[in-house]
Every structure is written in C-alpha cells, then in structure tokens.
Amino acid sequence: MVLPVLGSAVVVLVACLAWGEAVHFGASAASRRHRAGLSCRGRDVAIVVLGFSNRASQPNLVNRWRARIAVRTARLLVRRGARSVRIIWRGGPVMGPVPEAQHLAAALRHAGWHGQTVLEGHSRSTWENIANVRPLLRWDELVALCSNDLHVVKARLYFARQDPDVVERLIGSANYRAGEMVLAKPLFAAVGLHKLRALRPHRH
Template structure:
C-alpha cells in the first residue's frame, strides 16, 4: 500500500507539473497573439512605399547571433518578404551595440540575415545603441525618410519600441506599420518569459515618466 501511495503521489505531481507547463506555454502564445491583434490597427504598407524595417538587437556575447537575435532576424526577413511585392524599396536596419560581448548586436544580426534566411536586399547597421530607447533614437536618421516604419522583434517588444517612437518623434508615429511577428508554435518555450517581461515593461512605460531610458 505504501508503495502504491508513493507511485500515486508521483503520478499526481508529474501531472500537476505537466499541466502547469502546458498552461504557461499556452499563456505565452495567447499574450503574443493578443499583441499581434493590437498591431493590426496600424496602417498597411501601400504600393510604392519606401519601407524601413528595424531589427532590435538582444544582448549577445557570442560571435554568432544567439537564439533570440535569430528569432528577431527571421521576423524582419519574413516581414520584408511580405511587403516587398507592393513596396518601392525595403531596407532592413539592424540596431544594437556591443552590450554584452565585443561584437555589436547589429553586426551579428546582419551576418545572420545575409546568411541563413537568405535575404538579398539592403541591410544597414546601427552599432551604438545599448537600450531599446537608444535603438529608436539612433535609427531616426534612416527611418525619417521612410513612408512606413516597422520594428521587428517579439510583439510586446515591438509595441514598446513603437511607443518610444511616438514619444520621441510624434511626427513619425503615423508611419508605423506592423511586422509579421507572431507565428503559432514559434519559440513557444521562450514566449512565457518574454510575455511576462514585456507586459511588465509596458505597464511601467504607460504609468511612468515620458522619457524612459531603457
């Protein structure tokens, strides 16, 4: 009986853990899907538009783009491919300095974009930014020439970047468009973490001072 009770307890514990994991993964998907739905209110890219897609770098200490930067790069490339048939020109701008390692995040992003995803269009780099606020500020000399501006990252992070642009350059906010940043089942394991962090930062942003530095 003791052995049976132990087995039953172990099975119950495993079932509870499994349910918690499934619940967390499902929640992460729902949060990111909701961010994508909110972004649908943004204008569409129209025929003849000049489009700039800004890939927001993630801290990276390696010599190759890490898993998060590869994710963001894929978002940028599939967005570029989606809008290219109607746009006059599409430029990808990789933004991010050497925050954790010696190589700027922008350089790692560009290397990956020109390699694995196989993008053959224009790719520029901005290699000094150390925060999302700086990403948005430092790419303005490029994006202010565009008809449509797109931030490529997970949906919540892109939403924060769009809010930063509205605060820094309200005259450019009407040019914002959405990325193809949500694909069901993509990076599912990491989505709960980015959902929790993203929601917290958006709440802080919307209830805090007008010019956040991060």
C-alpha cells in the same frame, strides 16, 4: 504519488506556454489594428530590427529569430507592393565585444536576405535604438518594427515620445507566428508586460 505530481507539472507547463502564446497573439493583433488601413503599395519601407543581448561570438537563438522575422516581413511587404525595402540592423555591444547589429547581420544573411541594409552598432538599449534610428529614416518611408510583439509595443511608445511623426508611418510586421519560439514566449510575455506597465502612466 509521482504520477499525480508529474501530471500537475505538465498541466502547469501547458498553461504557462498557452498563456505566453496568447499574450503574444494579443499584442500582435493590437499592432495590426494600430495602422490597419495604411498600405505599403508603391511606398518605400524601412524595416528596423531591434537587437538582443548576445554574449557569444555567433548570433544567439533570439537574434536568429528576429532575423527570420525581418526577412519574412520584407518578403511580405514586397508581395504587397512595396516599391523598395531596406533592413536597418540595430544594437551595440551590450553583453559582449561584438555589436548586436553585427550578429543580426550574420543572422539575416543566413536567413537569406541579400537586399539593401543599414548597420547601426552603437545603441545599448531600446530607447537608444529608437533615438539612433531616427536620423537614418527618410521622411517619406514607412517603418516596420521587428522583434517579439511586446517589444514592438514598447518601441512604438518610445517613438511616440521621441518623434510622434514616425508613429503615423508605422506598419505591421510579420512578428507573430503561432508556435514559434513557444518555450521562450512566456518569459518574453512576463518581462514585456512588466516593462510596459512601468512605461504607461498610472490611472487614478
């Protein structure tokens, strides 16, 4: 009796992990198609890293993940010919005394980033992230958003509502990597899809 139950649990777990991976892959592919023809060669790029709630005094697993995404995105853009790259760290003290942006700053340094950076440590939601980053962006910069891909889709929708001009300057990031954070992807997929359904207008 135990073995069939255990086998069923394994099948459910594998299916859940595969679903989370597939949802993130699909969101990543959609983001790449969004501005597939926009080249960063010879352009300045601002990489905006969206923060994640952090109770502890050190960067948590998700903020370390997003820092790795930002650093590999920066290196990818440099290889593709970007003239300059700077990383903007986002996020206020949502669930702890230390702003999320400070946690991201520490995680970015640990991930090997020593380039140009900007810190914004007041935003307490993704909507505020976008509102507060807009004054920090130069008019001629391309913009790359770093987080999990469903979160990036939400941030892009917020940019479309707050400043459609920035949407035309968004380029792809190296957010998705197969198998990375595989245990967390189903949760982020479920939460992300739920929030996106709430944001998008219903069709009748």
